[in-house]
Amino acid sequence: MENALIRYLYKESDLFERLEIEYALENDEKLRYMFLQLKKAKQNLSNSLFLPSAGVIQNILNYSRQMSVEA
Numbered sequence: 001m002e003n004a005l006i007r008y009l010y011k012e013s014d015l016f017e018r019l020e021i022e023y024a025l026e027n028d029e030k031l032r033y034m035f036l037q038l039k040k041a042k043q044n045l046s047n048s049l050f051l052p053s054a055g056v057i058q059n060i061l062n063y064s065r066q067m068s069v070e071a
Helices: 002-009 015-027 029-047 054-070
Strands: none
Touching: 002 015, 015 029, 029 054
């Protein structure tokens, strides 16, 4: 059921599955709690900033230079 909730959260479920999940969320407190936890996790991921460190960027640039010299 967790996979179905994730599909629902990302709006990837079809109409039938969406209706089933909405009904289940209204009637199952444990499922609703699980959904709210997944929703919170998604929000936290969306709010995270994914920036590579300067060292990682430098390694990529060095590798790119090395590959262009060898080519």
